[in-house]
Amino acid sequence: MVKHSQLIIDSLVHPKKLAAYRLLTIGKTIQYVFLLIAVVTIYSFFQFLTGVTETSYNFTGLTEYVKDIQWLLYPFAFVLLTLTSTILIFIRVSIYAFVGVILLKVMHRRGEYRHMWRTAALAITWSTLLTVLLSILKISSIVSTILGILITIILLILASTKYPKIPKK
Template identity: 40%
Template sequence: MKFNQLFLAAFHEPKKLAAFRLLPIGRVIRYAFLFILLMTLISFTRFSLRDADLFEATPELTEYSQTIGVLIYPMAFVSQFVIATFYVFVRISIFAAIGIWIGKAMGRRVEYRFIWRTTAIAITVPLLVTIFLDFFQFHETFSILFSSLIHIGYLSIALKYYPKAVK
């Protein structure tokens, strides 16, 4: 399945979202890394354009950045990529654990490895909402809470299509 098909199905096809649990883990991780790259590029662009609201620096940090000169850009890109990777994978893992609880409450047969894959694809809309809200300088707590509710919603809808637990 191509990435654009995964992307479109993640928006409005919960049955396919549940079926994505059967995808190879490599494809799911590559899909997650596309969003990590998108987040990194947006953050790096804002850093390069010196978005003052986003990056408030101390005088010492500003002086240090002038000392190292152009080397700050590759260091900033790499550090933003590492931070985005950590953020996305921790978020996927936490919501997969929440998905286990929701799945058990719904009486579905759930395994962490399958929930993790579904959660990784279901993060599409919440991450896009987070990026969108970040551009309009919404309160960070509101942004995280709102995107988390969307993520749980998508995950819950997909869990309805998981097989029922054997009793």
């Protein structure tokens, strides 16, 4: 059984191994995706707690009300951040898997959507970690998004080269 730490290392350092992990169980892959979701959620919640995402509106009554219900606001915010991160990351992986299937067809490689979904789930590691890092460094989210898309597509291309070729007729 492959450990999550090995998946992280291979996702970051050995992109060609991503194709081999297409045979992982879906449960292990989903566990890995939830590990990435946890990283994003914890970072987002830390931003929320420290007030980095605070808006510039200054409503005296509203700020007093928020101070009164903080004990309720924090758990609700954590659940909402977790739910939002989960939905967005699963959608991202699914879109990348679709792009990966197109890459497989163009490169005349054999593979199915389910295989490419597992590969895409591992390929988003760099873009997820870079998004958090670039957010800490206060770099534009547009730059972060474009860089993440490029890196993930490159990783999918590298992984696709290791998928088996379609035999010629």
